[in-house]
Amino acid sequence: MAYQLVWSAEAEDDFRNMVLYIKETWSVQSSEKFIARTYRRLEKLTSMPTLARPTSQQLIYMYKLDRKNVLFFSLEENYLILLSIYPYKRDITRSKYY
Secondary structure, eight states: OOOEEEEOHHHHHHHHHHHHHHHHHTOHHHHHHHHHHHHHHHHHHHHOGGGSEEOSSTTEEEEEOSSSEEEEEEEETTEEEEEEEEETTSOGGGSTTO
16 A cells, blocks of 8 residues: 655755755756656655654654655655655754654
């Protein structure tokens, strides 16, 4: 069973900021690749949320989005709710979802 994907406002802001950073720092093509790769990973996650590992908080999971970012999400009924995208360069244990 595939879950329906729901973006929180925080996750949307995180993603938008990452895309803008990549576009400004590298190129439009790099940002488009990042977007496509992210959506492929999200599609895989909605099909198999058991790929993620639990965090110390109840009902919140983390999923390695790529080498530099981790995704925090929760599951509610048939919905996979994206809570935040957090960069590994920051201390992940300081995330409010960890």
